[in-house]
Amino acid sequence: KNQVEQSPQSLIILEGKNCTLQCNYTVSPFSNLRWYKQDTGRGPVSLTIMTFSENTKSNGRYTATLDADTKQSSLHITASQLSDSASYICVVDSNDYKLSFGAGTTVTVRA
Amino acid sequence: SAVISQKPSRDICQRGTSLTIQCQVDSQVTMMFWYRQQPGQSLTLIATANQGSEATYESGFVIDKFPISRPNLTFSTLTVSNMSPEDSSIYLCSVPTGRTEAFFGQGTRLTVV
Numbered sequence: 001k002n003q004v005e006q007s008p009q010s011l012i013i014l015e016g017k018n019c020t021l022q023c024n025y026t027v028s029p030f031s032n033l034r035w036y037k038q039d040t041g042r043g044p045v046s047l048t049i050m051t052f053s054e055n056t057k058s059n060g061r062y063t064a065t066l067d068a069d070t071k072q073s074s075l076h077i078t079a080s081q082l083s084d085s086a087s088y089i090c091v092v093d094s095n096d097y098k099l100s101f102g103a104g105t106t107v108t109v110r111a
Numbered sequence: 112s113a114v115i116s117q118k119p120s121r122d123i124c125q126r127g128t129s130l131t132i133q134c135q136v137d138s139q140v141t142m143m144f145w146y147r148q149q150p151g152q153s154l155t156l157i158a159t160a161n162q163g164s165e166a167t168y169e170s171g172f173v174i175d176k177f178p179i180s181r182p183n184l185t186f187s188t189l190t191v192s193n194m195s196p197e198d199s200s201i202y203l204c205s206v207p208t209g210r211t212e213a214f215f216g217q218g219t220r221l222t223v224v
């Protein structure tokens with residue numbers, strides 16, 4: 001069964017600090033891995049998309065890494081801002097439009 | 112990219128009633144997906160809405176409970192029928208653009224009392 005597991009479930013950080021979110025997956029076959037940001041009351045919005053051959057991809061203060069051998073990914077948030085408070089969802093695409101979603105990590109940034 | 116307008120954004124409904132959720136896309140798309148996101152859980156695919164044919168439902172979801180319409184390539188509706196409190200959830204529509212991107216509607220937060 002395709003699974004995507006994220007950790008931690010939630011975290012609280014102070015504004016300006018960095019944090020790293022983890023994603024482990026067992027999805028096969030693998031096409032790409034995506035990180036989405038979901039603000040409260042909104043739909044998910046894409047942050048990064050990585051294919052099998054990509055190790056890292058950045059989008060502003062967000063940097064995602066992918067280790068396809070160990071089937072792990074991380075999302076690093078640099079110099080966090082209050083607007084980074086949201087749920088971050090790891091999603092794996094298995095090449096048939098069927099997406100496997102993690103449960104998300106809820107990030108709370110406090111001033 | 113694709114811009115998706117989903118409505119209503121939220122609703123509180125009485126058990127036993129039905130709610131229809133609409134999604135309008137600003138471009139023609141072949142496939143549209145409907146998801147459910149229960150509190151603290153990951154998104155679960157309900158069905159794929161295909162224009163010109165019946166929707167394809169995932170295991171655990173049936174047409175009588177979640178009827179879907181897809182009258183054209185820019186619009187779809189999902190109805191949650193005969194609601195119970197267990198149906199309280201966020202419902203999202205999504206469209207793929209190309210092979211690596213998916214756009215989501217803003218979601219409908221449904222509370223059944």
